[in-house]
Amino acid sequence: MADSPLLNPRTYDPAHFDDETRRLLRATVDWFENRGKRALIDSYNAHAWYGDFLDFAAKRGLFAAFLTPATDGAGDPAKRWDTARNAALSEILGFYGLGYWYTWQVTVLGLGPVWQSDNAAARARAAELLADGHVMAFGLSERSHGADIYSTDLVLTPDSTGGFRANGGKYYIGNGNVAGLVSVFGRRADVEGPDGYVFFAADSRHPAYQLVRNVVNAQMYVSEFRLEDYPVRVEDVLHSGRAAFDAALNTVNVGKFNLCTASIGICEHAMYEAVTHAHNRVLYGRRVTDFPHVRRELTDAYARLVAMKLFSDRAVDYFRSAGPDDRRYLLFNPMTKMKVTTEGEKVVDLMWDVIAAKGFEADTYFDKAAKDIRGLPKLEGTVHVNLALILKFMANYLFQPADHPPVPTRHDAGDDEFLFRQGPARGLGAIRFHDWRTAYDAHAEVPNVARFREQADGLCALLAAHAPDEAQQRDLDFLLALGQLFALVVYGHLILEQAELTGLDRDVLDKIFDVLVRDFSGSATELHGKAATTAEQAVWALAHVRRPIPDPARTARMWERVEALSGAYQMRP
Secondary structure: OOOOOOOOOOOOOOOOOOHHHHHHHHHHHHHHHHHOHHHHHHHHHOOOOOHHHHHHHHHHOHHHHHHOOHHHOOOOOOOOOOHHHHHHHHHHHHHHOHHHHHHHHHHHHHHHHHHOOOOHHHHHHHHHHHHOOOOEEEEOOEOOOEOOHHHOOOEEEEOOOOOEEEEEEEEEEEOOOOOOEEEEEEEEOOOOOHHHEEEEEEOOOOOOEEEEEEOOOOOOOEEEEEEEEEEEOHHHEEEEOHHHHHHHHHHHHHHOOHHHHHHHHHHHHHHHHHHHHHHOOEEOOEEHHHOHHHHHHHHHHHHHHHHHHHHHHHHHHHHHOOEOOEOOHHHHHHHHHHHHHHHHHHHHHHHHHHHHHHHHOOOOHHHHHHHHOOOHHHOOOOHHHHHHHHHOOHHHHHHOOOOOOOOOOOOOOOOOHHHHOOOOOOOHHHOOOOOOHHHHHHOOOOHHHHHHHHHHHHHHHHHHHOOOOHHHHOOHHHHHHHHHHHHHHHHHHHHHHHHHHHOOOHHHHHHHHHHHHHHHHHHHHHHHHOOOOOHHHHHHHHHOOOOOOOOHHHHHHHHHHHHOOOOOOOOOO
16 A cells, blocks of 8 residues: 555655755654643643744744745745745644644734835844744734725824824734734825825834734634834834735735645544544444445545645645746635635545544544634635635636646745745736646546546536626626636646646545546536526536546545554554
């Protein structure tokens, strides 16, 4: 049986990275393993602040190494912004718990406006704070407006020194209790419209920074804070005007990618625990895993999880290879935020159907996974927001392919500096993509890839013959149903590319597309039922419901892969 693609702390060795990255990733795994499951569970249940983890990260220089761009690293070769290794750390932190990932994640977001800024003093300050072990925060959301940056109520009033006095509140701000630097978004009182936007750096320790409370009932600290005549000096301003607006959106492009790897890590740990429990439990004189429906659910969960990893790993390559003339990552980013994270929910639900009451027990990791996996699709807008964004790319992606040079696997020790000079956050509809059909053609001999390709070609035929009319284009409910179909085509595309690059076993690939065929059929059925769907579109929808091609031998081999997870990893007590 081939090695499992799932992260296993017992055997984890990221040999594809440079020696220092490898050492830091392995040290992070070892810290959690030596700490043990009891401490992990008890601190979660008690909502204990994870100061011990932050102490470890500070001592090892973990965040400083991974989150300081080379330009600001004072020549330290370990310091760079490398999306591949950031994704690897994000997965590890998710594996051990959402709180540990969250403090890292919001530090990423807090640094986004800083590293996009030309303010040399603020950049130097951020680099120094990272070196001293501090975490950061991203002060964008507000209680009344959420992340609607058009409607911010945090107001900056000019003072006599050329700076400002800031007044207003922010809500749902991770690390807002301890952040050495908080990137805060607001608007000038004396300038109307987008030209009045300002991003500035604040310090949570300043007396004019009023910490109100933790707004969630959890181990992590998600703060509400208020600024009361907070002095914003000239040297604290990161961006002004439309550049501040662009910095907000571009920070999301960089930082929210990590949602997918957190979801993957959570699902991996939960899967080891669920399979081990189910395989060693006897009901009615039989192993639980001898029941056919249990094998199907666990195998589906495994296939979905591997697909999540394949898509996300390949998306990293497009982030790292991006530039002014190649912004394909702007499609793959909302795909990771929406598609990968909702797949994580499905994976956990499938396993929970198997282990049932065990999934509620306080001394399990699964209990935490089942709660936390729900939050990831909702941490930057909703699924609907990201689906609406994905639709902007549909016409060019499906019908107007462009010639792009092949993107290789990117594990090189490079600094992804383009991510901090993305430019204006517009022009999404003009982005061109390489031909998605090439990856599907290369795997046409895999039965369920070929079956899914029929459905994908059908989607193109639908849009060519019965495209949404003007009324349907204003009906977001209808468009979201269509968007689910398009998202599946994109999802399968990058899965196939990564399968080719990694030599993925044909059984696993065929099983993944068995799942995708069923998902497409389900989404087509949903489109059929929409009130706005025309008669012609409804006929198309039913005509493209397909059954995956069964293969009993493949099913048996896939079950062997899942069964092998039983006892393959259990966290130290």
